[in-house]
Amino acid sequence: QVQLVESGGGMVQAGGSLRLSCAASGLTFSTYTMGWFRRAPGKEREFVGSISYRGGSTYYADSVKGRFTVSRENAKNTVYLQMSSLKPEDTAVYYCAARRSPDRGPYDYWGQGTQVTVSS
Numbered sequence: 001q002v003q004l005v006e007s008g009g010g011m012v013q014a015g016g017s018l019r020l021s022c023a024a025s026g027l028t029f030s031t032y033t034m035g036w037f038r039r040a041p042g043k044e045r046e047f048v049g050s051i052s053y054r055g056g057s058t059y060y061a062d063s064v065k066g067r068f069t070v071s072r073e074n075a076k077n078t079v080y081l082q083m084s085s086l087k088p089e090d091t092a093v094y095y096c097a098a099r100r101s102p103d104r105g106p107y108d109y110w111g112q113g114t115q116v117t118v119s120s
Contacts, residue, residue, distance in 0.1 A: 002026035002109045004096045009114030012086055016118075020081040022096030022111060030054070033099045034072060034079040035107060038092035038116075048094070051079065053101040064090075086118045 008020040022034070035050035049060040049070040058070050069082040079096060093115050097107035 002098070004098060004109055004111035006094065006096050006111045006114040009094060009116045011117045011119065014086060014088055014118055014120050016086050017082070017084045018086065018116060019083070020094055020096075020114060020116070022079045022081075024077045024079070024096075024098060027098060027109070029077040029098075030074040031101055033101045033103075034070070035097045035099065036070060036079075036081045037095045037097060038090075039095070039113075040089070040092040043092075045095070049081065083116070086116075088118050088120050090116060091118050092116060 003025045005023045006020060008018060012018050031053055033050055033052055036048040037045050038048050039045045047061050048064055049068055051058050051070040051072050055072050067085045072079040093113040095113045096111040098109045099107040
């Protein structure tokens with residue numbers, strides 16, 4: 001009964017900020033790498049960022065480095081994506097995903113996504 005539920009999406013002007021949350025249940029959250037992905041209109045899904053099971057390591061796509069930050073609170077079974085200096089090209093559906101650590105293959109579980117729209 002693994003479930004990942006994203007929240008916090010919405011509309012924002014270019015240059016603004018949003019924080020997305022992903023609440024996880026049905027898994028031992030502290031043993032999973034958590035990732036964020038996005039799918040823009042007409043585009044394939046792409047990696048945005050990830051965080052290791054204890055939060056000690058983070059990874060980001062070049063397109064979001066310096067603007068986005070992934071964090072987690074294991075006591076709350078929640079991972080966050082703080083987005084700043086948003087650009088219109090950040091417009092996409094954002095997905096939370098979970099992968100057993102230390103696996104490096106495909107992610108095991110996915111949320112349904114939350115829409116982020118950035119206007120110019």
